[in-house]
Amino acid sequence: MKLSARNVLPGRVVAVTKGSTTAHVRVELAPGLIMTSSITNEAVDDLGLKVGDAVSAVIKSSDVMIGK
Amino acid sequence: MKLSARNVLPGRVVAVTKGSTTAHVRVELAPGLIMTSSITNEAVDDLGLKVGDAVSAVIKSSDVMIGK
Amino acid sequence: MKLSARNVLPGRVVAVTKGSTTAHVRVELAPGLIMTSSITNEAVDDLGLKVGDAVSAVIKSSDVMIGK
Amino acid sequence: MKLSARNVLPGRVVAVTKGSTTAHVRVELAPGLIMTSSITNEAVDDLGLKVGDAVSAVIKSSDVMIGK
Amino acid sequence: MKLSARNVLPGRVVAVTKGSTTAHVRVELAPGLIMTSSITNEAVDDLGLKVGDAVSAVIKSSDVMIGK
């Protein structure tokens, strides 16, 4: 499936932290460039996410702000 | 100002395209790693955004999905 | 690619309206149940979206409110 | 109150799962068509959400991606 | 309809600017406190939004960042 999201950035999972319903997943996109994602615990289980997995961080362009 | 957003990723503007109310800005975060942002034209003007500017892409972790 | 988004809802494109940078796409998920999506014109072109296409509407659960 | 959100989809609550601060609510929009929503526990309490309730899933069009 | 969104803030429309598909609406929440909203032109028409209207700005808590 190809997505309309302009940002589909490949990387590797470096951390998975589950809370009671929400989990935080960290993905390394380039050496030292880490993207943090908050997803449901259920999604972590469905995707079987674990450290070392090759994944993509997917972000809609309307969710990206610019700071200068 | 320090932000609660977990993702404040430094990069350089490589393209600015204004529409009638909404603009698209591309930021290179690492060689070949481009983030596309949709912001208001007004924000482009306020920040004086132009190609070559050092900026940060700011993304709330709840707006980052994972694909695997 | 499997997504962390909890909502990946199959449907059929019933309308595509492009603006100067942003397009609106309507997807019928069930008879009479229409989902409207705002995406970039660029995404419309990349996916070659047109009326009749089988697509999915993808929505992160944190972007869904409840009204009662 | 009428909303600017393009997607106000009527359905019925089929599950409510509360976490420590965030809850997941599932709404059936059509037979077999389930929408998952992450909202605050506080919202669940305020709306008195429970299985069987007639509700609407409310989604801004800029939060809907398309996959093809 | 009561909403799960934690932020339903009453105010008055002080400006409406339509683009080709997306409009910007400014709402004064308190003297000098302006909230800017980007919605579809279609929503502006559906709600018949015009300067002086009593409206509410509706924001999901997961879309609010904190800067300090």
Add this chain to the structure above:
Amino acid sequence: MKLSARNVLPGRVVAVTKGSTTAHVRVELAPGLIMTSSITNEAVDDLGLKVGDAVSAVIKSSDVMIGK
């Protein structure tokens, strides 16, 4: 850092509630005008957020709906 977000609203923290991974922070923008934000516990710690702090609520205009 100046932000593209159209809404950077100054206020004062009136409550901080941490969950297992997600926290809720309430900010008073004007007398009686409260904005609720859901951010990561990690962000609360990084910013050292506590009641009484002068902060800003930061909201992208595309995340603001209008109700009328």
